[in-house]
Amino acid sequence: MMQAKQRGLTLIELMVVVAVMAILASVAYPLYTNQTQKSRRADAKIALESIAMAQERFYTINGRYAATLSSLQVSTEIQGGASNQGYYDISVAYDGGDPQTFVASAQADSSGSQSGDSGCAAFTVNQLGEKTATGDKCW
Numbered sequence: 001m002m003q004a005k006q007r008g009l010t011l012i013e014l015m016v017v018v019a020v021m022a023i024l025a026s027v028a029y030p031l032y033t034n035q036t037q038k039s040r041r042a043d044a045k046i047a048l049e050s051i052a053m054a055q056e057r058f059y060t061i062n063g064r065y066a067a068t069l070s071s072l073q074v075s076t077e078i079q080g081g082a083s084n085q086g087y088y089d090i091s092v093a094y095d096g097g098d099p100q101t102f103v104a105s106a107q108a109d110s111s112g113s114q115s116g117d118s119g120c121a122a123f124t125v126n127q128l129g130e131k132t133a134t135g136d137k138c139w
Contacts, residue, residue: 037117040087041138044106047083047090048125050074051104055092055127064099065127068092087114088123101127 054072055065066072069079069092077084081091088106095101108114108121120138125131131139 033116037114037119040085040114041117041120041123043083043085044088044090044108044123045139047074047078047088048104048106048123048131050078051090051092052125052127052129055102055104059127065094065102066092067094067099082109087112095126 051069051072051074054074058064058066058072069081069090072079072092075084077086078090081089083090083106087109089109090104090106092102092104095103103124103126106123108117114121119135120133122134123131123138124133133139
């Protein structure tokens with residue numbers, strides 16, 4: 001008498017599939033988070049560009065740069081010290097106390113999802129349009 005052929009997966013085959021999926025996930029997740037952090041850097045860049053343009057408008061009218069974000073015509077989020085999406089803390093100050101200069105800074109929110117972005121955690125722009133960041137190739 002012939003034996004009937006069994007159908008289905010064995011436990012070993014199932015465990016191999018689970019192991020392969022775990023390996024793929026361990027490679028894909030860090031790549032995904034890295035790309036997500038890189039895309040969120042645009043939030044800081046947009047905020048700083050908005051501040052720089054608002055500072056130039058303020059300078060044209062007042063003959064000096066603004067010392068506070070609330071003096072500028074920017075979004076309410078930026079006036080409150082956060083980027084539009086909330087991934088960065090935003091600040092502005094006179095460079096060396098001179099009202100003819102300014103430095104606008106964006107620092108990754110220490111408690112938010114950008115806190116792990118050590119490559120480009122901080123961005124700055126000044127009245128000359130000079131852009132700097134903590135890492136290479138951030139701007």
